[in-house]
Amino acid sequence: MTLALLLIALVLLGSAAAAMLSRNLIHSALLLVGAWAGLAAFYLWAGAEFVAFAQVLVYVGAVSMVVLFAVLLTRQGATAAPVEFDSYKRMVGGLVTAGGVAGVLLGAILGTPLAISAHPAPAAISVKQLGLQLMGPHAAALLIVGVLLTVALLGAVIIAAIDRPEDPAP
Amino acid sequence: MSPASTSSFLERAPLLLRDWIVDLFPAALQWFVHHLLSITAILTVFGLFFAFTTIAERKLLARLQNRLGPNRSGLPWFRSLKLWGLTQPFADAIKAITKEDVVPAAADKVLHFLAPVVIVAFSLLGFAVLPFGRHLIPVELDAAILYFFAAGTATELAIFMAGWGSRNKYSLLAAMRALAQLISYELPLILSVVPVVLVVGTLSTQEIALAQGSWTWGVLPHWHVFTPWGFAGFLIFLVAALAESNRSPFDLPEAESELIAGHLTEYSGFKYALFFMAEYFGLTALSGLGVTLFLGGWQAPFAFLEFIPSWLWFMGKLAGMIVFFIWIRGTLLRLRIDQLTRLAWKFLVPLALLNLGNAAFWALTAGWTGPLVLVRWAVSAAIVIVPFVILGRRLSAGFAPRTYRYAT
Numbered sequence: 221m222t223l224a225l226l227l228i229a230l231v232l233l234g235s236a237a238a239a240m241l242s243r244n245l246i247h248s249a250l251l252l253v254g255a256w257a258g259l260a261a262f263y264l265w266a267g268a269e270f271v272a273f274a275q276v277l278v279y280v281g282a283v284s285m286v287v288l289f290a291v292l293l294t295r296q297g298a299t300a301a302p303v304e305f306d307s308y309k310r311m312v313g314g315l316v317t318a319g320g321v322a323g324v325l326l327g328a329i330l331g332t333p334l335a336i337s338a339h340p341a342p343a344a345i346s347v348k349q350l351g352l353q354l355m356g357p358h359a360a361a362l363l364i365v366g367v368l369l370t371v372a373l374l375g376a377v378i379i380a381a382i383d384r385p386e387d388p389a390p
Numbered sequence: 391m392s393p394a395s396t397s398s399f400l401e402r403a404p405l406l407l408r409d410w411i412v413d414l415f416p417a418a419l420q421w422f423v424h425h426l427l428s429i430t431a432i433l434t435v436f437g438l439f440f441a442f443t444t445i446a447e448r449k450l451l452a453r454l455q456n457r458l459g460p461n462r463s464g465l466p467w468f469r470s471l472k473l474w475g476l477t478q479p480f481a482d483a484i485k486a487i488t489k490e491d492v493v494p495a496a497a498d499k500v501l502h503f504l505a506p507v508v509i510v511a512f513s514l515l516g517f518a519v520l521p522f523g524r525h526l527i528p529v530e531l532d533a534a535i536l537y538f539f540a541a542g543t544a545t546e547l548a549i550f551m552a553g554w555g556s557r558n559k560y561s562l563l564a565a566m567r568a569l570a571q572l573i574s575y576e577l578p579l580i581l582s583v584v585p586v587v588l589v590v591g592t593l594s595t596q597e598i599a600l601a602q603g604s605w606t607w608g609v610l611p612h613w614h615v616f617t618p619w620g621f622a623g624f625l626i627f628l629v630a631a632l633a634e635s636n637r638s639p640f641d642l643p644e645a646e647s648e649l650i651a652g653h654l655t656e657y658s659g660f661k662y663a664l665f666f667m668a669e670y671f672g673l674t675a676l677s678g679l680g681v682t683l684f685l686g687g688w689q690a691p692f693a694f695l696e697f698i699p700s701w702l703w704f705m706g707k708l709a710g711m712i713v714f715f716i717w718i719r720g721t722l723l724r725l726r727i728d729q730l731t732r733l734a735w736k737f738l739v740p741l742a743l744l745n746l747g748n749a750a751f752w753a754l755t756a757g758w759t760g761p762l763v764l765v766r767w768a769v770s771a772a773i774v775i776v777p778f779v780i781l782g783r784r785l786s787a788g789f790a791p792r793t794y795r796y797a798t
Contacts, residue, residue: 246554250501253547273536281543285573288550347533347593 224265232258245291253284270347400699404431405525428528432517439708440670441479447716448478454720489659494557497656501555506657506664509548513668515541516675521596523688523701534595535587538679539580542634545672546572549643549653552665556656564652567727568643571633574734575640579630581742582623585749586614586683595679599687613686618770619748622778624684626742631680633734635673637715639722642730677711678704685711737781748773 232255239251256279263272354362408427415423445460452459461475493502518541519534521527531537546569553565587593590601602613614620633640644652654665681687685707688700725733748770755766 246498246501250547250551269531270533270536273533273540276540277536277543281540281546281576282573284547285550285569289569292554347536348591 221265225262228258228261228265232262246288249284249287249291252287253280256280256284270350398697398699401524401701403699404523404701428518432514432528436514436517436671436674439674440667441483442476443670443674443712444482445476445478446713447719449475450713450716451720454717483663486660486663491659491661492656494656496557498555498557501551502656503661505548505552505555506661506668508551509545509668510664510671512541512544512548513671513675516672517678519595520675520678521599521682521687522704523699526688526701527596530596531594533593535583535593535679538595538675539576542672542675545668548668552657553653556653558656560650561653561655564643564655568636568653570727571636571640571643571730574731575630575633575738578626578734578738578742579634581739581746582626582630583679583683585619585623585746588746588749589614589619589753595682595687599682599689602686602689605693609692611686611689611691613684613689615684615686617752618767618774619745619752620684622741622745622748622774624680626738626745627680627684629733629738631673631676632715632718633730635669635676637669637673638719639724640730641724642727673715674708674712677708677715680711681707732785737785740781741777744773744777 235251235254235258239248239255242248242251257276260272260275260280263269263275408424408431411427412420412423449459449461459475460478461472463475463478463481464471464473465477493499516538518529519527519531519537549565549568549572553561553563553568556562586598590598592598592601602611604612606612610616615624632638636643644654654662657665681704688704690696690698690700690703751773752766752770755762758766
C-alpha cells in the first residue's frame with residue numbers, strides 16, 4: 221500500500237513539476253490535467269471512491285477544457301512558441317505570490333489538528349450515506365453552491381451573448 | 391458474486407470456467423488472475439464484437455442503399471468457402487497494421503502519438519461496470535454510474551490532443567467542433583440518466599438491472615422504458631449517446647465535405663484504426679449503459695423466456711441497439727453546427743430537466759393504488775408530452791416550410 225502511495229505521489233509531483241518547468245503552454249496544461257488525475261488516484265488509494273470519480277469528472281473532464289480553451293483563445297496562434305524569460309521584476313513577483321500562497325496553505329495545514337492515529341480506520345462510506353449527508357445536514361450549503369454556479373453560468377451567457385446593433389437580424 | 395444454486399448451468403458457465411482457471415494458480419496470485427481474466431474476456435468479446443459491428447454496419451448500410459456490401463473475402467486456404475464476406479474485418483485489421491504510419495513533420499510528436507492510445511484505453515474502461523449477466527459483472531462498484539461517466543471524460547482530452555498535436559487547420563477546427571459537441575451533449579446525457587438513479591435510489595448498475603426484474607400481470611416487464619419518464623429519458627439518452635459517439639446524424643467533426651476527416655486527417659494506418667476502434671467501443675459501452683438503465687439490463691422480456699441465459703439477453707439487446715444506430719445512420723441527414731447546439735441547449739436540456747421532475751413525481755407517488763394509478767400515469771405522460779409538443783412547435787416555427795430563392 222505504501223509503495224502505491226509513493227508511486228502516486230511520484231507521478232503527481234512529477235507531472236506538477238513538469239507542468240511548471242515546461243515552456244510550452246499546452247504541454248503545461250495537459251501535464252496539469254495529469255496532476256489532477258494523480259490526485260484522483262490518491263483519493264482512490266485513500267478509499268474515497270466517490271470523491272475520486274467526482275474529481276475525474278469535474279477536473280479532468282470539465283476544468284481541463286476550460287483551461288485549454290482559455291489558453292487557445294488568449295494566446296492567438298502563439299500556443300506552440302515557447303514562453304521566453306521575461307524580466308527579473310516578473311520573476312520576483314511570481315516567486316513572492318507563490319511563496320505567499322504556499323505559506324498560507326502550509327500554515328493552515330500545520331494549524332489543523334489531525335488526529336491520524338487516534339481513530340481506527342472507519343468503515344467504507346457508501347454513496348447512499350454520502351448522499352443522505354449532503355441532502356440532509358448540508359442541504360443549505362449544497363443549495364447555495366448550486367445557486368452560485370447557476371448565477372455564474374447566467375452571467376457568462378449574458379456577457380457572451382450581447383447582440384451588437386450591427387449584427388443583421390437572422 | 392456467489393452464483394445461486396438455482397441458476398442453470400449455462401447461466402453459470404462463464405463463472406465456472408473462470409473459477410476453474412483461477413484455481414490452477416497459487417493462492418497468492420489468484421486475485422491477479424481473477425482480474426486479468428475479466429480484462430481478457432472484455433478485450434476478446436468486445437474486440438470481436440467491434441470487428442463484427444463494422445462488417446454488420448457495412449452490410450446493413452449497403453442494403454439500405456440498395457447495394458450488396460462486402461461479400462468477397464473468404465479464408466486464405468479454403469477458396470470454395472464463401473462465408474458471405476464475414477472475414478472482411480480481419481482483412482481490414484491486417485491492412486491497417488501493415489499500412490505506413492505517416493506523422494507530419496510539424497506535428498507535436500508526443501501528443502500525436504498519445505492521442506489514439508489515450509482514447510482507446512479510456513473508451514475500454516467503461517465496460518468494467520456493465521452488468522453483462524445475473525452474476526457477470528467485472529467490477530461491482532457502489533458509484534458505478536459516476537465511474538462510467540468519469541472514464542468517458544478522457545476522450546475529450548484525447549480529441550483535443552489529436553487536433554492540436556496534428557498541426558493542421560482542419561484538425562484543430564474539427565477538434566474544437568467535436569469538443570463543443572461533446573460538452574453540449576454531456577449535459578442531456580447525464581440528465582437523462584439521473585431520473586433512473588432517483589427512482590431506483592442507487593448508482594450501482596447491477597442493482598438498477600435487478601430493480602427492473604418483475605412483470606405486471608405477467609406480461610409487461612418493469613423495464614424503465616415502459617414508464618413515461620423512462621421512455622422520455624431513453625429517447626433523450628439515445629440522441630445524446632449518438633452525439634457523444636460522433637455518429638451520424640451528429641458526425642459534423644468528421645464531415646468529410648467540410649473538414650476532410652476532422653481530427654483524424656493526419657492519422658494513418660493503425661493509429662487511425664485505433665480512433666475508429668475507440669469510437670465503436672464508446673458507442674458499444676454507451677449502448678450497454680442504455681440497455682442496463684432503460685431496457686432491463688440482462689432481464690428476459692417474458693418469464694417463460696428466462697431459461698435463456700441472462701448474458702445472452704444482454705448481448706442480444708446490445709446488438710439490437712447497435713443495429714438501431716446503424717439504421718439511424720442510413721436514414722438521417724447530417725445536422726449543421728447551429729442546429730446541433732440548438733437541439734442540445736434549447737430542446738434536450740429543458741426536456742431532460744422536466745423529466746427529472748417527472749421522475750421525482752413518479753418516486754413520490756409510488757404508493758398510489760387503485761384508480762390513482764391511472765392518474766399517476768396520465769400526469770406523468772402529460773409532463774412528458776405537453777412540453778415536447780410546445781418546445782418542438784416553437785423551435786421549428788421559423789424553419790418550415792423551407793423556401794428556395796435560387797432553386798426550385
